[in-house]
Amino acid sequence: MLKVDNLTKIFGKTRAVDDLSFELEEGDVCGFIGPNGAGKTTTMRIIATLEEPTDGQVRVGGESIHEEPYRIRRRIGFMPDHYGTYPDMTCRDYLEFYARAYEIEPKARARRIDGIMDFTGLGDIADKKVEELSKGMRQRLNLSRALINDPKLMVMDEPAAGLDPRARVELRYLIRNLAEQGKTVFVSSHILTELSEICDHMLIIDQGRKISFGSVEEIQRGLREGFEIRVRLVDPSQVEGLVRFLVQRPGIQDVRPGENGVLLFSLRDEAERIPALLREAVNEGFSVMEFRPETPTMEDVFMRITGQTNGGNNGNGA
Amino acid sequence: MFGRTLAGVYDNAMVYKDITQWLRNRTFLALFFGLLVLSEAVGLVCVSIPAEAGEMGPVAFGILSGVLALFVMTIALMGMTLTYREFHNRTFELYSLSGMSLERTIGGKSISMFAQFLFGFCCIVPFMFFSFLLGGLDFYLIFAVALSIAVAVPPLCLLALCTALHFRFKGFGILLWVGGIVVTILVASYISLFFIITIATRTSMPFGKPLDFFKALLDFDGDAWNGLSVFLLFYGQVCLLLFYLCCNAISPPQDSREHFVKFFAFTLTATALIAFASARLGPETLIVGGVSAFVMSCAIGLCYFYKSIEVPLMFAKRQRERRFFPGKILGVLFMPGAWGTLWTVLLIALAGGAFTGLVVSLKGSLLSDQRAISYALLPCQAPYFLIFPAGFLLNFERYRGKPKALRNAVLLWWVLVGVGLVVVVAALSDAQESNLLGPGQAAASSVCQILAYVVSPISAMAVGMPEYVELGSVLPWFRVVLGGMGVYLAIRSLTKTAARNRMERAKTRSAASS
Numbered sequence: 001m002l003k004v005d006n007l008t009k010i011f012g013k014t015r016a017v018d019d020l021s022f023e024l025e026e027g028d029v030c031g032f033i034g035p036n037g038a039g040k041t042t043t044m045r046i047i048a049t050l051e052e053p054t055d056g057q058v059r060v061g062g063e064s065i066h067e068e069p070y071r072i073r074r075r076i077g078f079m080p081d082h083y084g085t086y087p088d089m090t091c092r093d094y095l096e097f098y099a100r101a102y103e104i105e106p107k108a109r110a111r112r113i114d115g116i117m118d119f120t121g122l123g124d125i126a127d128k129k130v131e132e133l134s135k136g137m138r139q140r141l142n143l144s145r146a147l148i149n150d151p152k153l154m155v156m157d158e159p160a161a162g163l164d165p166r167a168r169v170e171l172r173y174l175i176r177n178l179a180e181q182g183k184t185v186f187v188s189s190h191i192l193t194e195l196s197e198i199c200d201h202m203l204i205i206d207q208g209r210k211i212s213f214g215s216v217e218e219i220q221r222g223l224r225e226g227f228e229i230r231v232r233l234v235d236p237s238q239v240e241g242l243v244r245f246l247v248q249r250p251g252i253q254d255v256r257p258g259e260n261g262v263l264l265f266s267l268r269d270e271a272e273r274i275p276a277l278l279r280e281a282v283n284e285g286f287s288v289m290e291f292r293p294e295t296p297t298m299e300d301v302f303m304r305i306t307g308q309t310n311g312g313n314n315g316n317g318a
Numbered sequence: 319m320f321g322r323t324l325a326g327v328y329d330n331a332m333v334y335k336d337i338t339q340w341l342r343n344r345t346f347l348a349l350f351f352g353l354l355v356l357s358e359a360v361g362l363v364c365v366s367i368p369a370e371a372g373e374m375g376p377v378a379f380g381i382l383s384g385v386l387a388l389f390v391m392t393i394a395l396m397g398m399t400l401t402y403r404e405f406h407n408r409t410f411e412l413y414s415l416s417g418m419s420l421e422r423t424i425g426g427k428s429i430s431m432f433a434q435f436l437f438g439f440c441c442i443v444p445f446m447f448f449s450f451l452l453g454g455l456d457f458y459l460i461f462a463v464a465l466s467i468a469v470a471v472p473p474l475c476l477l478a479l480c481t482a483l484h485f486r487f488k489g490f491g492i493l494l495w496v497g498g499i500v501v502t503i504l505v506a507s508y509i510s511l512f513f514i515i516t517i518a519t520r521t522s523m524p525f526g527k528p529l530d531f532f533k534a535l536l537d538f539d540g541d542a543w544n545g546l547s548v549f550l551l552f553y554g555q556v557c558l559l560l561f562y563l564c565c566n567a568i569s570p571p572q573d574s575r576e577h578f579v580k581f582f583a584f585t586l587t588a589t590a591l592i593a594f595a596s597a598r599l600g601p602e603t604l605i606v607g608g609v610s611a612f613v614m615s616c617a618i619g620l621c622y623f624y625k626s627i628e629v630p631l632m633f634a635k636r637q638r639e640r641r642f643f644p645g646k647i648l649g650v651l652f653m654p655g656a657w658g659t660l661w662t663v664l665l666i667a668l669a670g671g672a673f674t675g676l677v678v679s680l681k682g683s684l685l686s687d688q689r690a691i692s693y694a695l696l697p698c699q700a701p702y703f704l705i706f707p708a709g710f711l712l713n714f715e716r717y718r719g720k721p722k723a724l725r726n727a728v729l730l731w732w733v734l735v736g737v738g739l740v741v742v743v744a745a746l747s748d749a750q751e752s753n754l755l756g757p758g759q760a761a762a763s764s765v766c767q768i769l770a771y772v773v774s775p776i777s778a779m780a781v782g783m784p785e786y787v788e789l790g791s792v793l794p795w796f797r798v799v800l801g802g803m804g805v806y807l808a809i810r811s812l813t814k815t816a817a818r819n820r821m822e823r824a825k826t827r828s829a830a831s832s
């Protein structure tokens with residue numbers, strides 16, 4: 001349904017999107033995650049044919065954004081992170097306008113608009129002025145607009161931004177509903193956990209580059225592989241010795257000595273290794289006071305991954 | 319039939335939106351009813367004041383036409399502010415996502431503005447004819463005024479849209495554009511009247527005032543109708559030019575309407591040249607015609623030369639699908655991008671040159687041969703003025719790869735250096751006339767004059783060719799050749815760079831994937 005190949009967009013000296021490739025099938029819900037300035041909006045705008053890529057190809061339903069931008073526009077529903085200005089218009093006028101713009105048959109218009117308003121829960125405020133709506137209501141209206149042409153692919157740029165917790169839950173429910181209708185949904189956020197429940201795919205990017213892409217289980221498995229272990233010694237002077245001891249063992253990475261006899265490391269292995277490792281350390285004579293394995297939350301891992309790419313860049317640059 | 323058309327127009331999403339917004343806007347409704355009440359009040363007051371027959375008619379009529387003009391301005395301003403906000407808040411982007419064509423969008427906007435105007439027009443015009451009953455008025459005058467206001471509205475609306483889509487203003491900049499628009503309208507109407515009258519006065523029948531012209535029209539006078547058709551020819555082209563300027567401004571990066579803009583700029587210049595050539599004017603025709611072709615090519619070059627070298631994809635695709643003569647050829651000649659701009663500038667220059675030849679051969683030698691040649695060459699020098707400051711500015715890092723900055727800098731150069739040199743040359747030649755200069759300073763004066771002629775189109779036009787300098791006859795040729803070569807080289811190197819960049823990207827990609 002959506003196929004992105006080697007997408008690159010350069011603004012002056014900034015590489016906003018850098019050689020990004022991925023593919024979504026029909027009915028997929030894909031979360032698009034990245035910190036501020038990662039290039040999410042830029043990627044989405046390119047998919048929506050609003051921006052021309054510096055290089056690379058995007059195909060929506062087999063058609064290229066380079067060759068058929070107008071055809072693609074009619075097929076997708078794009079929900080940008082801005083609303084635009086609509087002075088002196090009610091919600092119904094607004095949808096009525098877009099229904100005409102999409103050249104929906106006059107007879108079908110009213111039914112379509114009512115259906116969408118029901119779906120997004122705008123029925124009660126149909127006659128309210130657009131400029132007087134609250135943020136959450138506007139977001140719903142924005143979604144209604146994107147749905148008016150019954151698109152096969154929905155591209156949503158941070159739809160949850162500025163919503164209260166209740167509205168977020170409702171939004172997730174709406175997105176799931178869209179997926180059940182067979183639409184492909186590509187939705188961005190800078191909060192990983194927000195999307196992990198409703199998405200079946202995840203695309204994580206940072207500084208325009210892809211960090212990982214796959215089904216949610218794959219990514220979680222990939223990210224959660226192993227354990228973060230926190231050790232605390234009674235005698236802080238033993239820390240150096242413990243570091244030397246740990247780096248010799250297999251499966252141990254990222255040994256980070258801290259203050260007050262605390263030491264952190266990651267273990268890429270089965271859970272059975274943990275008690276064995278503790279036994280060995282005690283036998284070596286280390287005065288272990290605390291030995292605590294922690295499964296990192298996705299958020300932690302995300303922070304670490306994006307942090308690493310930053311470090312990696314600096315390293316390459318130097 | 320009428321109802322169906324109306325429904326069809328209302329089905330245009332843009333018309334629907336703008337009219338709905340306008341009807342829901344309370345200030346506007348107030349304005350509208352205010353207008354009605356005001357017109358009625360004017361009528362009543364004029365009737366009730368005891369005056370001699372025929373005194374109050376013109377007063378009432380004057381007030382009403384003022385109100386109508388004000389109303390038109392208000393509509394243009396409101397349309398402009400709305401469009402300005404929509405465009406700069408990226409609302410237009412959402413409209414265009416619906417796949418609504420550029421022409422439909424701009425067409426819808428202009429139709430809705432015209433519909434708003436008709437609303438007020440229908441309120442006021444009956445009262446205008448009512449003031450006829452008060453006496454002292456020529457029936458034709460009322461007719462003429464109402465009609466000219468109605469005729470002025472479409473270009474005014476398009477101009478308002480065009481301004482909103484092309485410029486960014488803050489705070490009191492609004493006053494600037496209102497002022498600018500009023501001035502432009504005045505100038506444009508002056509020029510069009512000038513055309514009608516000049517064309518019409520070709521024969522013995524003089525039309526002193528616009529009013530006489532209207533009367534002649536109603537009397538089915540052939541010359542008057544001739545004049546009218548010339549006017550309509552210009553009017554249509556100006557409207558189309560403005561319309562496509564708007565479409566081009568909102569076009570997505572993959573598409574462009576630049577070719578229409580260039581095409582109508584060209585036909586407009588050509589029509590103007592023909593009109594000039596056939597009008598009964600002295601040698602100054604030559605100057606006016608040559609200069610207008612020159613100004614037009616400079617303007618087109620400034621707007622579209624400093625841009626990406628690549629042709630927008632949608633345009634290229636349509637061009638590939640065009641099979642037959644006019645479309646295909648015109649598509650190449652007025653193609654978006656620097657190459658097409660070059661062809662356009664050259665076409666306008668050719669038209670200017672042909673015009674000069676025509677005038678000189680038709681009207682005998684009005685000028686010395688050398689001056690005639692230099693005027694004929696004037697339009698051909700536009701490429702030189704486009705490329706020369708740009709070549710100089712490209713030595714600075716900050717202008718490389720930044721076409722917009724480059725264009726603004728070139729414009730600034732033209733204006734600042736041009737005006738500066740004009741002032742210096744004027745001062746020096748003043749001093750020379752009063753014999754205040756030594757021989758060295760006289761030489762400096764000629765150097766300045768040559769500089770003025772060479773550096774900026776503004777000073778070149780103002781100062782004119784330095785006749786007493788030996789170089790005078792060579793310079794125009796020199797600039798024509800230099801300009802042509804410069805443009806060719808610049809475009810070639812840009813094309814090559816673009817191709818090389820593409821190759822490099824492809825190479826890095828294949829390296830990355832293997």
Ligand SMILES: Nc1ncnc2c1ncn2[C@@H]1O[C@H](COP(=O)(O)OP(=O)(O)OP(=O)(O)O)[C@@H](O)[C@H]1O
Binds near residue numbers: 015016036040041043
């Ligand atoms: N029109 C533009 N001109 C120049 N640079 C731009 C433009 N648009 C985006 N950028 C740059 O491209 C990079 C990516 O921006 P983008 O808006 O895509 O990030 P994002 O992931 O959407 O961030 P956020 O989470 O803040 O919305 C940023 O460094 C930004 O400064």
Ligand SMILES: [Mg+2]
Binds near residue numbers: 041157
């Ligand atoms: Mg963003």
